[in-house]
Structure formats: C-alpha cells, structure tokens
Amino acid sequence: MSLRGVAKEYGTGEAKVVALGGVDLEIPYGELVLLVGPSGCGKTTLISVVAGLLDPTRGEAEVLGHNLTRMGGTRKVNFRGANIGFVFQQYNLLPTMTAVENACVPLLIAGWPRKKALVKAAGLLEAVGLGGRANSLPSQLSGGQQQRVAIARALVHEPRLLVCDEPTAALDAQSGRTVMGLIRQVAVQPDRAVIVVTHDSRVYDFGDRIVEMSDGKIDRIKTGRTEAGWNAAGH
Numbered sequence: 001m002s003l004r005g006v007a008k009e010y011g012t013g014e015a016k017v018v019a020l021g022g023v024d025l026e027i028p029y030g031e032l033v034l035l036v037g038p039s040g041c042g043k044t045t046l047i048s049v050v051a052g053l054l055d056p057t058r059g060e061a062e063v064l065g066h067n068l069t070r071m072g073g074t075r076k077v078n079f080r081g082a083n084i085g086f087v088f089q090q091y092n093l094l095p096t097m098t099a100v101e102n103a104c105v106p107l108l109i110a111g112w113p114r115k116k117a118l119v120k121a122a123g124l125l126e127a128v129g130l131g132g133r134a135n136s137l138p139s140q141l142s143g144g145q146q147q148r149v150a151i152a153r154a155l156v157h158e159p160r161l162l163v164c165d166e167p168t169a170a171l172d173a174q175s176g177r178t179v180m181g182l183i184r185q186v187a188v189q190p191d192r193a194v195i196v197v198t199h200d201s202r203v204y205d206f207g208d209r210i211v212e213m214s215d216g217k218i219d220r221i222k223t224g225r226t227e228a229g230w231n232a233a234g235h
C-alpha cells in the first residue's frame with residue numbers, strides 16, 4: 001500500500017491549515033507500523049486518508065490494490081466496511097449489548113446470520129483473552145477489557161487493514177501494553193497491514209516500523225527492530 005504526494009489542507013485563505021504537505025509512504029503487509037509525532041502534526045489526517053475516510057487535496061492513496069482517491073462514495077463505504085477494521089481511543093461499544101454482541105456487529109452489517117456471527121465473534125473474544133466475559137455488558141468490563149472487545153470487533157470480519165488511533169491513550173501502562181501485545185499477536189499477519197497512531201512512547205517496542213512525523217511531513221522511518229525491542233537495538 002502506498003501514499004504518493006498526499007497533501008491535505010483544511011479551510012481556505014487566512015484560515016487555511018496545511019495538515020499534510022505532500023507525503024510519500026509505503027505501508028508494508030505483515031508489520032505493525034507505528035505513526036508517531038507531536039500533537040497536530042497530521043497523524044490522524046494521514047490515517048484518515050489511508051482508511052478512505054478523508055479525500056486528500058492532492059496526491060494518490062493506493063490501498064489494498066485500489067486507488068482510493070478515485071473511488072466513488074458508495075463504493076468507498078462498501079470497501080471500508082469489507083476491508084478495514086478500526087480501533088479508536090474511545091471504545092465506542094454499544095452499552096446495551098454484551099461483549100460478544102458488540103464484537104459481531106460488523107458481521108451482522110455484512111449480512112451474516114446472527115447465530116453464525118455470534119460463534120465467529122466468540123472465537124475472536126477468545127483470541128483477545130475474553131472468552132469468559134462474552135456475556136458481560138461494557139459497563140461490567142474494565143477499560144482495557146472494553147478495548148479488547150473493540151479489537152475483537154475490528155478484526156471479526158478479517159479486514160486486510162487495521163487502523164488504530166491512540167488505542168492505549170485512555171489506559172494505564174499495564175493495560176496499554178496488554179492491548180498492544182494483543183494487536184501484535186492477533187492482528188499482525190502476512191497479508192494484513194496494521195497502522196497504529198500513538199503518542200504513547202511506552203508502547204513503541206510493539207512496532208516493527210516507526211514513522212515519525214512533524215508539521216505534516218514524515219521526518220524519519222525507523223526499521224530494524226530486534227525481538228528485544230527498539231532500545232536493545234540501539235535506536
């Protein structure tokens with residue numbers, strides 16, 4: 001997947017904000033890519049373009065073999081639904097539905113029969129270590145557990161791209177590490193791309209590649225993490 005010369009401006013005239021100033025980026029499959037940088041540097045804007053939520057002002061985004069910038073509105077909505085999973089800082093679980101019911105929502109939207117969808121979602125909950133809490137309501141789960149349900153929901157339809165925006169921002173250090181460990185363990189697969197926007201330097205060790213941004217540009221891309229993490233690799 002790649003971005004070529006992607007620029008995004010918000011507003012016009014004196015109110016114009018250049019959020020992305022012509023970004024080129026290759027996003028590999030089979031790796032966890034961390035997108036880091038100071039507040040306002042354009043991280044959310046960049047992943048919104050990659051996920052087809054936002055059209056760039058200029059440039060092209062090739063995502064999973066499709067040119068998103070040339071894709072029409074309805075096709076893009078369907079493409080997103082079928083191919084992209086999202087995890088946000090807020091878990092956005094439906095409060096009156098149990099963990100397993102929340103996790104199967106993308107399958108119900110895709111038209112799966114309810115019973116089959118619940119079975120599939122229960123498998124994902126097992127994978128994120130919540131097999132025993134399938135029938136709990138979100139209010140009965142901790143923040144970290146709710147985020148794990150959100151990860152199960154994001155992956156239940158086997159999307160080829162997982163986009164996470166600050167998934168650990170609302171969590172304590174230990175829960176943040178658990179959530180990132182699960183994203184690594186469950187989501188990173190040879191034919192899937194995973195992008196995580198984070199401010200949280202405590203979770204840098206979970207990334208295979210760290211893309212550093214500032215002022216709407218990519219400053220540096222760090223690769224070559226060892227199994228022992230970035231610090232041990234001398235970065």
Ligand SMILES: Nc1ncnc2c1ncn2[C@@H]1O[C@H](COP(=O)(O)OP(=O)(O)OP(=O)(O)O)[C@@H](O)[C@H]1O
Pocket residue numbers: 010011017018019037038039040041042043044045046199
């Ligand atoms: N809808 C919008 N209208 C106007 N300006 C916007 C809009 N969305 C973002 N911006 C501006 O674009 C720039 C990049 O914002 P963006 O949210 O992509 O940064 P970010 O790196 O994700 O920040 P944070 O880490 O604080 O979430 C910022 O200056 C922001 O104020």
